[in-house]
Amino acid sequence: MKPAPFAYTRAKTVKEAITLLARHKDDARLLAGGQSLIATLNMRLSAPDLLIDINGIKNLSGIAKKGKYIEVGALARHAQVEHSDVIAKHAPLIALAMPHIGHPAIRNRGTFGGSIAFADPAAELPACLLALGGEIEIAGPRGKRKVKADAFFKGLFETALRPQEMITAVRIPAADKTTRIGFAELARRHGDYAIVGLAASARGNGKGLSDVRLAFFGVGDTPTRAKKAEAALAAGDVDAAVKALDLDPNDDVQATAKTKKHLAGVLLRRVAKQLMEARG
Amino acid sequence: MINAVDISLTVNGERVQSCVDARKTLVDYLRDDLFLTGSHVGCEHGVCGACTVRVDGEIVRGCLMLAAQCDGTKVETIEGLSDSGEVADLQAAFEQRNALQCGFCTPSMLTAAQDLLKRAKKVPSRDEIREHLSGNYCRCTGYHAIVDAVEAVAQGRAKGR
Numbered sequence: 310m311k312p313a314p315f316a317y318t319r320a321k322t323v324k325e326a327i328t329l330l331a332r333h334k335d336d337a338r339l340l341a342g343g344q345s346l347i348a349t350l351n352m353r354l355s356a357p358d359l360l361i362d363i364n365g366i367k368n369l370s371g372i373a374k375k376g377k378y379i380e381v382g383a384l385a386r387h388a389q390v391e392h393s394d395v396i397a398k399h400a401p402l403i404a405l406a407m408p409h410i411g412h413p414a415i416r417n418r419g420t421f422g423g424s425i426a427f428a429d430p431a432a433e434l435p436a437c438l439l440a441l442g443g444e445i446e447i448a449g450p451r452g453k454r455k456v457k458a459d460a461f462f463k464g465l466f467e468t469a470l471r472p473q474e475m476i477t478a479v480r481i482p483a484a485d486k487t488t489r490i491g492f493a494e495l496a497r498r499h500g501d502y503a504i505v506g507l508a509a510s511a512r513g514n515g516k517g518l519s520d521v522r523l524a525f526f527g528v529g530d531t532p533t534r535a536k537k538a539e540a541a542l543a544a545g546d547v548d549a550a551v552k553a554l555d556l557d558p559n560d561d562v563q564a565t566a567k568t569k570k571h572l573a574g575v576l577l578r579r580v581a582k583q584l585m586e587a588r589g
Numbered sequence: 590m591i592n593a594v595d596i597s598l599t600v601n602g603e604r605v606q607s608c609v610d611a612r613k614t615l616v617d618y619l620r621d622d623l624f625l626t627g628s629h630v631g632c633e634h635g636v637c638g639a640c641t642v643r644v645d646g647e648i649v650r651g652c653l654m655l656a657a658q659c660d661g662t663k664v665e666t667i668e669g670l671s672d673s674g675e676v677a678d679l680q681a682a683f684e685q686r687n688a689l690q691c692g693f694c695t696p697s698m699l700t701a702a703q704d705l706l707k708r709a710k711k712v713p714s715r716d717e718i719r720e721h722l723s724g725n726y727c728r729c730t731g732y733h734a735i736v737d738a739v740e741a742v743a744q745g746r747a748k749g750r
Contacts, residue, residue, distance in 0.1 A: 310633060316592045317611035317657045340658075347614070347653045348634035360611070362658060388647070412724025413704065415635060417647040418654065499723045 383422025491583035601669030616651030
């Protein structure tokens with residue numbers, strides 16, 4: 310299908326984008342990488358009056374280590390993040406997840422901030438951010454604010470972003486010697502949205518794990534932490550963690566709830582193994 | 590036309606200026622306005638890959654980018670890649686190995702394969718070839734012959750270096 314008619318404008322600064330959002334309210338949408346938005350426009354699932362193209366805003370696509378955090382600009386493309394030395398060194402979970410996001414042609418356009426803002430419940434990056442305890446920097450009419458990943462994903466495609474706000478950057482705690490990470494997902498075709506996926510982080514303390522964070526995706530309206538399983542895994546018992554999996558997936562087009570729950574357990578065993586192996 | 594946007598870009602080496610409807614996707618612009626019909630329209634939501642073209646040297650989905658966004662860019666389509674001879678060896682290998690049947694996916698398959706081969710520092714493995722082409726559907730061949738053809742060209746180019 311073809312999109313319904315809309316007007317198109319380019320914002321050159323964050324301020325300009327926010328002003329335009331404020332003026333047009335719910336009738337306008339921000340266009341970043343467009344890899345989800347343009348698909349929904351083509352299918353007429355979305356029909357805004359105005360698209361505000363933010364691709365021309367400068368200084369919004371950097372990737373840099375800033376103190377204990379890695380800052381990724383909202384407009385950093387997936388391909389740029391995938392090939393970033395800073396990400397490979399300091400945010401290995403993101404590096405591990407990147408090849409699972411779409412396909413090369415999608416990763417050349419899709420943006421880091423766009424993926425977080427869209428908050429598809431089966432997408433990799435929202436779950437990674439949740440697993441890492443990252444934070445989202447948001448600009449709005451009243452200036453900037455930060456929201457922790459745990460408080461950002463509110464419901465199905467629903468986030469803490471207000472209508473006149475946009476994401477400007479995402480901050481991830483930089484990995485150190487004790488950081489352990491794990492990632493696995495099951496998809497029908499590599500690069501498609503996951504049937505079930507799991508992004509995880511923890512701290513290795515001697516032989517055991519602490520601060521285990523298991524963020525499942527494709528199992529509900531938002532990326533979801535399985536806190537009982539986290540506690541069981543921190544106590545060193547993988548079987549108990551699988552048994553304790555506190556997830557309540559729904560049936561969807563890809564699989565039944567029962568299948569998803571089973572697959573979540575399979576992934577948990579795989580990821581637990583990754584977490585328990587010390588990083589070199 | 591309402592919501593018209595003026596764009597100026599390079600398509601297959603030629604300067605082009607157009608006034609496009611804001612809602613027109615890049616692939617529709619290439620096909621309907623410039624009559625470059627080698628880029629195909631399949632699913633129109635980024636799944637099938639039939640619309641794959643190059644923008645500023647990177648492969649993209651022609652259905653997930655607006656023509657209005659291509660102002661100032663350099664767009665290359667299968668017509669350009671074919672005329673310049675850049676994919677001649679791939680085209681020959683596809684023909685030789687029956688890596689196409691109906692041909693609908695072939696322009697984008699060649700564009701995606703060339704993207705892999707021009708970046709590859711060594712001959713990619715069959716898994717790497719499959720991975721790179723994973724975003725391009727072919728409903729005829731079962732992919733095996735396509736992977737064969739791309740692998741043969743990768744080996745041929747490595748020998749020629």
